[in-house]
Amino acid sequence: MFLAVIGAGVGGSAVSYFLSNLTGGEVQIDVFEKSNLIGGRTATIKVFGNDYETGGAVLHPKNQYAADLVNELGTAKK
Numbered sequence: 001m002f003l004a005v006i007g008a009g010v011g012g013s014a015v016s017y018f019l020s021n022l023t024g025g026e027v028q029i030d031v032f033e034k035s036n037l038i039g040g041r042t043a044t045i046k047v048f049g050n051d052y053e054t055g056g057a058v059l060h061p062k063n064q065y066a067a068d069l070v071n072e073l074g075t076a077k078k
Contacts, residue, residue, distance in 0.1 A: 001027045008033035009040025014069040 003019060005012045008031050016029050044051050061067065 003027055003029045005029060005031045007031075007040070008038045010042050010066050010069070011040075011063070013039065014065040017069055018065055 005016050005019075008016075012031060012033070016031050019027065019029055041054065045054050046052075
């Protein structure tokens with residue numbers, strides 16, 4: 001079975017991650033992103049040799065998959 005996820009922002013990344021876990025890796029998941037950035041507005045850019053976050057400061061609390069991914073990766077708000 002093949003699944004396609006459109007967009008590699010936080011939503012697409014979370015969906016891909018959890019679908020992979022839920023299917024035990026038995027499903028091929030292809031993620032399609034028009035830009036070269038994974039993470040969408042949560043991407044990091046380099047300015048004068050320093051890394052900066054470019055957005056994604058707020059995740060809606062009702063987006064449970066994104067909230068679960070943040071918690072699982074250990075990047076939850078402290």
